[in-house]
Amino acid sequence: MINVSRFLTMGNADPVxxxxxxxxxFDQFRSDVVGAIADGLRLGALTARAESDHSVRIYAVLLDDxxxxxxxxxxxxxxxxxxSLTPDCPQAHLFEREITEQLGVEPRGHPWLKPVRFxxxxxxxxxxxxxxxxAPPLIGVTDYFRVEGDEVHEVAVGPVHAGIIEPGHFRFQxxxxxxxxxxxSLGYQHRGIExxxxxxxxxxxxxxxxxxxxxxxxxxxxxxxHAVEALIGLHAPARAQALRGIALELERLAxxxxxxxxxxxxxxxxxxxxxxxxxxxxxxxxxAAMCGSRFGRDLVRPGGVVFDLEPEQVGALTSRLADAxxxxxxxxxxxxxxxxxxxxLEDTGRLERGTAESIGLVGPAARACGISRDVRHDFPSGIxxxxxxxxxxxxxxxxxxxxxxxxxxxQQSIRxxxxxxxxxPGGPCIxxxxxxxxxxxxxxxxxxxxxxxxxxxxxxxxxAFAHYKVIDPSFHNWFGLALALRGQQISDFPLCNKSxxxxxxxxxx
Amino acid sequence: xxxxxxxxxxxxxxPPLLLGVITKTxxxxxxxxxxxxxxxxxxxxxxxxxxxxxxxxxxxVFLAGPAVTCAAVLLAGLLVPMGGQxxxxxxxxxxxxxxxxxxxxxxxxxxxxxxxxxxxxxMGAAREVTFACLAEPALFFGLLALARLTEGLxxxxxxxxxxxxxxxxxxxxxxxxxxxxxxxxxxxNSRIPFDDPNTHLELTMIHEVMVLDHGGPALGTVLYGAxxxxxxxxxxxxxxxxxxxxxxxxxxxPVFIASVLMVAVVIGLVESTMARLRLLHVPxxxxxxxxxxxxxxxxxxxxxx
Numbered sequence: 001m002i003n004v005s006r007f008l009t010m011g012n013a014d015p016v017x018x019x020x021x022x023x024x025x026f027d028q029f030r031s032d033v034v035g036a037i038a039d040g041l042r043l044g045a046l047t048a049r050a051e052s053d054h055s056v057r058i059y060a061v062l063l064d065d066x067x068x069x070x071x072x073x074x075x076x077x078x079x080x081x082x083x084s085l086t087p088d089c090p091q092a093h094l095f096e097r098e099i100t101e102q103l104g105v106e107p108r109g110h111p112w113l114k115p116v117r118f119x120x121x122x123x124x125x126x127x128x129x130x131x132x133x134x135a136p137p138l139i140g141v142t143d144y145f146r147v148e149g150d151e152v153h154e155v156a157v158g159p160v161h162a163g164i165i166e167p168g169h170f171r172f173q174x175x176x177x178x179x180x181x182x183x184x185s186l187g188y189q190h191r192g193i194e195x196x197x198x199x200x201x202x203x204x205x206x207x208x209x210x211x212x213x214x215x216x217x218x219x220x221x222x223x224x225x226h227a228v229e230a231l232i233g234l235h236a237p238a239r240a241q242a243l244r245g246i247a248l249e250l251e252r253l254a255x256x257x258x259x260x261x262x263x264x265x266x267x268x269x270x271x272x273x274x275x276x277x278x279x280x281x282x283x284x285x286x287x288a289a290m291c292g293s294r295f296g297r298d299l300v301r302p303g304g305v306v307f308d309l310e311p312e313q314v315g316a317l318t319s320r321l322a323d324a325x326x327x328x329x330x331x332x333x334x335x336x337x338x339x340x341x342x343x344x345l346e347d348t349g350r351l352e353r354g355t356a357e358s359i360g361l362v363g364p365a366a367r368a369c370g371i372s373r374d375v376r377h378d379f380p381s382g383i384x385x386x387x388x389x390x391x392x393x394x395x396x397x398x399x400x401x402x403x404x405x406x407x408x409x410x411q412q413s414i415r416x417x418x419x420x421x422x423x424x425p426g427g428p429c430i431x432x433x434x435x436x437x438x439x440x441x442x443x444x445x446x447x448x449x450x451x452x453x454x455x456x457x458x459x460x461x462x463x464a465f466a467h468y469k470v471i472d473p474s475f476h477n478w479f480g481l482a483l484a485l486r487g488q489q490i491s492d493f494p495l496c497n498k499s500x501x502x503x504x505x506x507x508x509x
Numbered sequence: 510x511x512x513x514x515x516x517x518x519x520x521x522x523x524p525p526l527l528l529g530v531i532t533k534t535x536x537x538x539x540x541x542x543x544x545x546x547x548x549x550x551x552x553x554x555x556x557x558x559x560x561x562x563x564x565x566x567x568x569x570v571f572l573a574g575p576a577v578t579c580a581a582v583l584l585a586g587l588l589v590p591m592g593g594q595x596x597x598x599x600x601x602x603x604x605x606x607x608x609x610x611x612x613x614x615x616x617x618x619x620x621x622x623x624x625x626x627x628x629x630x631x632m633g634a635a636r637e638v639t640f641a642c643l644a645e646p647a648l649f650f651g652l653l654a655l656a657r658l659t660e661g662l663x664x665x666x667x668x669x670x671x672x673x674x675x676x677x678x679x680x681x682x683x684x685x686x687x688x689x690x691x692x693x694x695x696x697x698n699s700r701i702p703f704d705d706p707n708t709h710l711e712l713t714m715i716h717e718v719m720v721l722d723h724g725g726p727a728l729g730t731v732l733y734g735a736x737x738x739x740x741x742x743x744x745x746x747x748x749x750x751x752x753x754x755x756x757x758x759x760x761x762x763p764v765f766i767a768s769v770l771m772v773a774v775v776i777g778l779v780e781s782t783m784a785r786l787r788l789l790h791v792p793x794x795x796x797x798x799x800x801x802x803x804x805x806x807x808x809x810x811x812x813x814x
Contacts, residue, residue, distance in 0.1 A: 155628045155712075162721075163709040177632075177788060266713075268705040268785035274539035340702065340783040343790070490632070491788040494710035 002039040006032055007062065007071035012379035013230040014070075015442040018458055021059070022073050026082055029075035033060045034088040036071070042360050044070070044443070044454050046085070046095035047469040048103055050123050054078060056105050061443055061456060065378045070443050077105065084110040091360035094475060101127060114142050117187035117508055122195060139187045140169045147173035147180050155490065159188050166504035174490055182485040182493075184478050189508035197468040201228065201302075201436070210297050213472055213506030218244070218251045218287075218296040219448030220470070223455040226381055227444035228302040231436050231459060236382070238425040240304030245383035246420050247287060247296050247305070249413040252449035253324075254283035256364075256406040256413075259501050260332055263403055266495045267344040275331035282324045286317055304430030318421050325414045332407050345400035349484040349496035352397060361480045363451020363473045364409065365500055367393045368401035375447035389416055399492075402499040436463040448473060450503065472506030512594045515762055520586040523766070524736035525549035527743060527773040534777025549736065553729045561725030566626045574621020575720075575727045579734035581614035586741045590665040592765035593754060601662040604652050608645065611697065614734065615641055622719035629711050633718035636788065640703065640715070643795035644696045650802035651686045651693070657809045658682065668745060672752035682805040687749045689802030694742045694772075696795060698735065701780040703791055713788070743772040 006024055010016050024032065037043055045061040055076045062071040084107035085092040096107040097116045104125025107113065113128060118139040121127050126134045129142065140159060147154075152175050159167035167188040173181040193208050209220045222244055229236055236244075261276025284294035291299035291307045299305055309317070335341050351361070356369040366373045374391040376384045392408035394401040436459050444455045451473030460466030481500045485493060529546040536543020545551075563571065588607045590596040596603075619637055622630035656662060658679055659671035676683050696703045699716035711718050720731045747768035755761060786794060 153628060153631075155632070157712065162711050176635075264784075266708075266710065268701045268708065268780070269783070270535055270539050270781045274541065338782075338784065340786070344784050344787055348787070489788055491713045493712050495713075 002036055002041060002064070003032065004036055004041070004062065004064075004071045007036075007073045010070050010072065010443065011068065012070065012375070012445045013226040013381045013442060015230045015233075015440045016072075018439045018441040021441060023057070024073055024075045026075045026077055029058070029060070029073060030083060030085055032073065033062065033092075034085060036062055037089050037091060040064075040066075041071070043089065043091040043095070044445070044452075045456055045469055045471050046092050046099070047456065047467075048099045048105070049458075049467045050103055051076060056099075056103050058082070058099065059456075061454070063379070063445075065373055068379050070379075070445075072441070072443070081106040081108045083108050086110050086112075090358050091476075094479065115187065117190040118142075119187075119190055119192070139190075140185050142185065144171045144183050144185070145173070145181055147175075151175060152180070157493075168504050170493075172485075172490055172493070177489050177491060179485045179488050179490050179493070182482045184482050186478070186504055186507050189505040191505075191509065193509045194468055194470060197465055200465045200468075206301060212470065212509065213450075213474075213503040214295065215255055216251070216448045216450060216453070216472070216503065216506065218247045218300060219446050219450075219453050220455075220472075221296075221300040222248060222382070223444045223446040223448075223453045225300055225302045226446065227442050227455050227457045228433070228436065230442045230444065231440050231457065232434055233437075234303065234431060234433065236304045237428050237431055239308070239427050240429045240431075241383040242420050242424055243290070243305045243307075243309065243429060244300055245387070246417050247290060247299055248446070248448075249417050250283055250287045250290075251296055252413050253410055253417075254280050254287070255449040255501075256410050257283060257328055257332075259498065260335065260403060260406055260410075262498050262501070263345070263399070263495065264335060264341065266498050267341055269335070269338065269341050272331050272334050272341075275327065279324060279328050279331060282320070282327075286320055286324075289313060289317060289320075301430065303433040304428070306430065308429045309424065314421050314424060318418065321414060321417060321421075328410060328414075332410070335403070336407075342400065344495065345403055346396075346398060348399040348492050349488055349499060350396070350398040351480060351484045353395075355483055356397065356480065359479050359483070360476050362476045363447075363449075364405045365402055365451065365477050365480055367391065368405045369397040370395035373452075375445045375452050379445045381445070383420070387416065387419065389413075399495055399499040436465075438463045450474065450501070450506075451477065470509060472503055472509075474502040474504075474507040477502050478507060512592065512761075513597045516591045516594070516597060517587070519591065519762075519766070520583065520737070520740070523769070524733070524740035525553060527739055527769070528736055530770055530773040531777040531780065534774050535781050538778070538781035549732070553733050553736075556724075556729030556732065557726050559725035559729075561723075561727055564625055564722060567624050567722070570617075570624045571621050571722070572727055574617045574624070575723060575730035575734060577617040578614035579730050579737065581610045581617070582734050582738045582741060585610040585614075586737060588664055589741055589744055590668045590748070591744050592761045593668075593670060593748070593752075594761070595665040595669065596663075599663045599665040603663045603665075604656075604667070607664055608648060608652075611738070612641070612645070614738070618716075618719055618731075621723075625722045627722065629714075629718050629721060632712075633715055636715045637719060640696060640791055640795060643792055643799065644693050647689050647693050647795065647798035647802050650799060650806050651690045654682055654686045654802060654806040654809055657806065668748045670754060672748060673754055676752060679809060682808045683749065685801045685805030685808070687746065689798045689805065690742075690749065691746055691775075692794065692798035692801070694739075694746050695776065695779070696791075696798070697742055698739045700776055702783055702786045702794065705785050713785075740769065743769050743776075747772045 041062040044063040048056050048058040051057045057076045059074045103123045104121040120136050155172040157170040159169045169185040171183045209224045210217045212220045258280035261273050264272035287296050288294045353369045372391045376389050377391045394404050438461050441458045446453045454471040456469040458467040528549040533543050587598045588603050619634040622634040655667035658675040659666050704715040751768035
C-alpha cells in the first residue's frame, strides 16, 4: 500500500489552493517521498522556491500512473542545506542539482553535486561550486567522472558538433572501442525562461512556451494553456480541444517520422532516410495547413485555438493524411525488412526495465523498455478524456524498441487524427479568458512526442505567476541515454543518441 | 606508347568522376536529382585554392600524410594494367610493391592523424589499421589465385589477356576472387558497409575522422588521393568482371572506361540498399572476404596446370 496520506491529492490540470499543500517536517517529507517512490510512484517534479531570505520551500510532485492521481507535499528548509533524497531515490538526482543551482542550498550527501545549467543562483547566494568571487564557472567547466588505468582513454565530444545540432558536451571513458561511462554536460542553451515567466502571464508568455523546445511547440503551449484554463476554471470549447489534439498528434507524427528517417541515415540506409525526410515535411505541412506555421506556432492559445478548420480543409487534411500514411508505411517497413538495418538496431543501447523505472524514464524511451507509461492514457486531459489511445510498448529496451515504438505510435496517431477529423465537434474554437485567481497551484501534464511534459504553476496574491516550473521530458531522459551507452561501442553513440533524440533547449530552459 | 599516355591521363583525370557517379546513383535510387556528376572536381579545385589552418600541435608529418598518400596511390596506379594493356611500370613481383604502396599511403594517413593528438583521429587510425590487417590477406589470396591461373608474377600478367581464358578454365575460382576483391575494394575505400563517407558523425567514422583536421589544399589532396585509390582498385575489379578483348585498339579504352564506371554504379547500388555494419562486425565480413579469395585459390590447387 502506497502511503500518501500526508500528501495533497489532485488530478491533472486540477487546481488546488496553494495554502492546502501540506508543509511537512523535512525528515517526514524526505521519508514519505522516498517511501512512496520505492512503492512505485514516480517523481514528476522536485522544485523549490525561496520563501524568505532565510528559508526555501521544496515541493515534491508524485505521479501515480495507475490511478492517474497527483500527490503533492512540501517542506521548508532553512537556507544552507538539507539532507539529500538522491542516495535513496535516484530520480531526485538532477532535480536536487537544479535546486542547488537556482537557490544556493546544498543537499547534504548528494553523490554528484554539480551545476546543471551553469548560471548564477537566483537568490544571489553562492553555489557550492562557485569560485572565490561567487561567480558560476564557465559552461562545461567542471569536474567529470574519470576512469583511471592503462589503455583507458577519454573522448570529449562537443559542444560544437560536426552536424547542425544543438550544443552539448559528452565525455566518454573508453577502453578501446568500448564505453565504460558517459557523462553529459549541458547548459549551453540556458535562456532563463522560468525566471522570465514570473509575474506573468503577459504578452510574451505564450511565445516563451512556443520556443521553449522548438520541435515541441504544440506540446508546451498545450501544457501551459491547460494550466491557465484550469486555474481560471475555464473549459476550452470541445472543438478547440479536438483541434489541439490533432495538432499535438501531427507534431508527434512529424517528429517520429523524422526520427525514423534520421535513424536510417545514421546507419547509412539511404531509402528510408530519404523518404522519411520528405514525409516529415508532409506532416509539418499539414500543421501549416491548420495554422500557417509548420511548427504549430500561433495556434494554441489560452481559451482554445486561434485557427478553425473549414469543412474543405478537413477533407483536404483527411486525404493528405491517407497519402502520407501509405507512403510512411512503405518507407518505414523497409527498415524492419532489411537485415543489415535490423543488425544495427537490435541489441544496441539496451536499457533494462528496472533501470528505466528507477531513473524515472518517460515517453517512447520508457515505453520501449516495456513500461506502460503515457500521459494520454494515465492522466488524460483535453480531448484524450473522450478519445482514448492505446499505449504502445515494446519490451526489449534497445534502439530497435525505441524505433519500433515510434512506428506503433505513428499508426495510432494517424488513426486518432482521422477519427477526430470525422467527428469534429461544432461550435466556437476559442473562449474568453479572464484573469488568474490568486493563491492557486496546478500541475498540468501533456504527453508530448518526446514524453511527459510537466508544467507546475503557482499564482501569488495578485494572480500573477509566483512560481512556474517546466519539466521537459528531456530532463528525465538524458540520464537514460548515458546509462544506455554503458558497455556499448562508442561508434554506436550517434545511433543511441538519435534513438532518444532529446532536446537540449528543453533541458536547459 | 599511346596506351601508356592514355593510361596516365585517365589515372590523373578520371578518379573524381567515379565519386560523382556513385553520388548520382545513390541520388537516383533515393528519387533525388543529386549533385552534378562533375561536383567532385569542383570540390577539389575549390579546396586547392583555399588557405589552411594548421594546429600548433602538428609537425611536418601532418602535411606529409596527404602528399605521400596521394603519391603512393598514383604510383600504385602505374603498376596496374588498364584496358588489358601492360602497365607502364611492370616487373616480376610488382604485386608486392602494389600492395605495400597502398599500405604506405595508409601508414602516412594514420600517422598524420595521430600527429594531431586528437582522440577522434586516434580512434579512426586504430580502426583503419585494424581493418587493413584483415583486408590485406584477402587481397593477397586473390592475387595468388590469379598468379596460379595466369602463370605470371606481375599485375600486368594477372589482369592481362589471360583473364578471359581464366574465366573459361576456372569460373568458380574467378567468381570467388571477384567477390572477395570487390569486398576489399569497399573496405579499402571506406564505403558502406564498412564506413559511411557521407556521415557527419565523428564517432562512427573511419577514414573521414582521420582527416578531420586537414583543410584547404591538404584536404583537397586527401580527397583526390582517395578518389585515385578508388579508381585503381575499381579498374582491377572491372577488368576481372569484364575481361573483354575487342581486338579493336579504338574500342579498348571506351570498354575500360565503361566497365570502371559500371563498378562505380554497383558501389552506388550497394550503398543505396544496405546499412553500415556495426563496427564490431566489420572484421567478420573481412574474414569472409579472405575465405572467398582463399577458397578461390584452394580450388585451383588440384587443377592440373
